[in-house]
Amino acid sequence: MKRKKLGKMIICGVPYQVTLGNADNFLHDIANRWGETDHVEMQININSKPSLEMKEDTLLHECLHAILQQSGAKDMMLRAGINDINSFEETLIRIITPHLLNVIKQLPKIKF
Numbered sequence: 001m002k003r004k005k006l007g008k009m010i011i012c013g014v015p016y017q018v019t020l021g022n023a024d025n026f027l028h029d030i031a032n033r034w035g036e037t038d039h040v041e042m043q044i045n046i047n048s049k050p051s052l053e054m055k056e057d058t059l060l061h062e063c064l065h066a067i068l069q070q071s072g073a074k075d076m077m078l079r080a081g082i083n084d085i086n087s088f089e090e091t092l093i094r095i096i097t098p099h100l101l102n103v104i105k106q107l108p109k110i111k112f
């Protein structure tokens with residue numbers, strides 16, 4: 001099944017193509033995934049199965065992977081000597097994502 005192109009997200013100046021579709025045709029074959037980010041193909045692929053709220057959470061989650069990569073923050077964490085950087089990154093993003101999504105949804109309430 002073909003993936004539906006949803007548009008591009010510019011992350012740290014780098015365009016990532018966002019697609020929606022079945023996890024069966026993700027670039028990386030890992031079971032039970034809601035999304036994936038590929039920094040070579042510049043793609044963020046979102047699983048079409050979960051609810052809209054879960055898809056938004058997943059898109060933000062994947063954008064945070066791209067931000068850490070493209071901003072140099074991941075390199076900074078590596079140089080700081082963080083062991084098992086990929087597990088650390090995944091845990092950090094899982095902790096931050098629902099809180100950041102909640103903040104983003106509240107932004108329109110604050111009028112400057």
Ligand SMILES: [Zn+2]
Pocket residue numbers: 061065090093
């Ligand atoms: Zn992740």
